[in-house]
Amino acid sequence: IFLNHHRAPTALPVALATLSTMAETEPMKKALISGITGQDGSYLTEFLLSKGYEVHGIIRRSSNFNTQRLEHIYIDPHNSSARMKLHYGDLTDASALRKWVDSICPDEVYNLGAQSHVGVSFENPDYTADVVATGALRLLEAVRTHIETTGRKVRYYQAGSSEMYGATPPPQDENTVFHPRSPYAVSKVAAHWYTVNYREAYGLFACNGILFNHESPRRGENFxxxxITRAVGRIKIGLQKKLFLGNLKASRDWGFAGDYVEAMWLMLQQDKPDDYVVATEDSHTVEEFLEEAFGYVGLNWQDYVEIDPRYFRPSEVDNLRGSSAKIRELLGWKPKVDFKQLVAMMVESDLERAKREKVLADNGYIASHQQP
Ligand code: NDP
Ligand code: GDR
Structure with missing residues (x-):
């Protein structure tokens, strides 16, 4: 991936080779993913490659590399078996979105790109709306005009969120009223309704996945x-003493991201487009997550956690717990990883990471407070 960054954007094919599971005669399906460099983008790419897809991703230009989550599946683009290709673009740039949809001719488009941090959306509300709400509209328009011009069939997935339910009490399902509590959540509601509207107005095969929180060792470090699991690893290994957090009373329905990307794909394989809630149906407070994560390495979270009001949000979402009966019954999806397994997976991964950091710190390659 590094090799390609000095080139012009249009010459940035980055590739991956995995064994194709597709029959020789079947044409290779093409997917286009916005947000490919994010947590879900990386799991979805792995999943689609394993299904034999050619995967195209839109990445933002950044002064630092932002492709770390894709490094393990990177293969030199000169290799003819390369099946992952990256292109510079941005959800705020309609012309780029049109250009990539028209030139790639994808069969499926997954809109995962977002300023996805709820807390940050209070600080950057205009930008969040531009990327999350209008960005979805721009991509829908790119798909619609492409279909109109070419007559091709293209399916569209919109990354909806349980944050749209906000203040409405659980359990939340597809019929639950939205009551968003942040600029991010309001923008996701707009994107949800743009998607429904394009389905109704233009007959677009467009689905909203209403996904409850899903996590993994690849989760962004400020969620x-x-x-918490980064801090557990670093505290256990002696690199950190305190962890500053905000509201510990909020409850979330936490699942594993690897399970959830399969649900996205399943939605686009059906005869008819529809909207589905994806959730474990099990909810825990932040405090319970702390208990489980610190307890996993034999520590007591109360000895390390301090409350910093800076992390309180102007309006909070207290309690999310999904009801995912629809996708379980109609599409046969269910989560494979439960809460305890998820916490264990994340703590173990971050413990290993902290051990590597310790070696670097002890040998003077990084400062102990520095996180490479
Ligand atoms: P991440 O924050 O990990 O990834 C977001 C992705 O969007 C990154 O690839 C990021 O690029 C990209 N992005 C940000 N701004 C832009 C922009 N202006 N133009 C193009 N791309 C942009 O999110 P997740 O992977 O966790 O989530 C994926 C999607 O699902 C998001 O839309 C999120 O809102 C939604 N969602 C997530 C849930 C969760 O629990 N994870 C639950 C429900 C919905 P870069 O790497 O350069 O920052
Ligand atoms: P959320 O996830 O807002 O649910 O959005 P996040 O992990 O940011 O917050 C969950 C809960 O923890 C509380 N909290 C803190 N949160 C953060 N980030 N940092 C802290 O220090 C802290 N202390 C307490 C929060 O107040 C909140 O109640 C995630 C994102 O992935 C969205 O993009 C996605 O749509 C939803 O999940 C479903």
Whole structure:
């Protein structure tokens, strides 16, 4: 991936070779993913490659590399078996979205790109709306005009969120009223309805996945689960003393991201487009997550956690617990990883990471507070 960054954007094919599971005669399906460099983008790419797809991703230009989550599946683009290709673009740039949809001619488009941090959306509300709400509209328009011009069939997935339910009490399902509590959540509601509207107005095969929180060792480090498991690893290994958090009373329905990307794909394989809730149906407070994560390495979280009001949100979402009966019954999806397994997976991974950091710190390659 590094090799390609000095080239012009259009010459940025990055590739991956995995064994094709498709029959020789079947044409290779093409997927286009916005947000490919994010947590879900990386799991979805792995999943689609394992299904024999050619995967195209839109990445943002950044002064630092932002492709770390894809490194393990990178293969030199000169290899003819390369099946992952990256292209510079942005959800704020309609012309780029049109260009990539028209030139790649995807069969499926997954809109995962977002300013996805709820807390940050209070600080950057305009930008969040531009990327999350109008960005979805731009991509829908790119798909619609492409279909209109070419007559091709293209299916569209919109990454909806349980945050749209906000203040409405659980259990939340497809018929639950939205009551968003942040600029991010309001923007996701707009994207949800744009998607429904394009389905109704233009007959677009467009689905909303209403996904409850899903986590993994690849979760961004400023979301609460990963912030906790990173701290557990570093505290256990002696690199950190305190963990500063906000509201510990909020409850979330936490699942494993690897399970959830399969649900996205399943939605696009059906005869008819529809909207589905994806959830474990099990909810825990942040405090319970702390208990489980610190307890896993034999530590007591109360000895390390301090409350910093900076992390409180102007309006909070207290309690999310999904009801995913529809996708379980109609599409046969169910989560494979439960809460305890998820916490264990994340803590073990971050413990290993902290051990590597310790070696670097002890040998003077990084400062102990520095996280490479
Ligand atoms: P991440 O924050 O890990 O990834 C977001 C992705 O969007 C990154 O690839 C990021 O690029 C990209 N992105 C950000 N801004 C733009 C932009 N202006 N134009 C193009 N791409 C952009 O999110 P997740 O993988 O966790 O989530 C995927 C999607 O699902 C998001 O839409 C999120 O809102 C939604 N969602 C997530 C849930 C969860 O629990 N994880 C639950 C429900 C919904 P870069 O790497 O350069 O920052
Ligand atoms: P959320 O996830 O807002 O549910 O959005 P996050 O992990 O940020 O917060 C969960 C809960 O933990 C509380 N909290 C803290 N949160 C963060 N980030 N940092 C802290 O220090 C902290 N202390 C307490 C929060 O107040 C909140 O109640 C995630 C994102 O992935 C969205 O994109 C997605 O749509 C939803 O999940 C479903």
């Amino acid at each position: 609460v689960t990963r912030k």
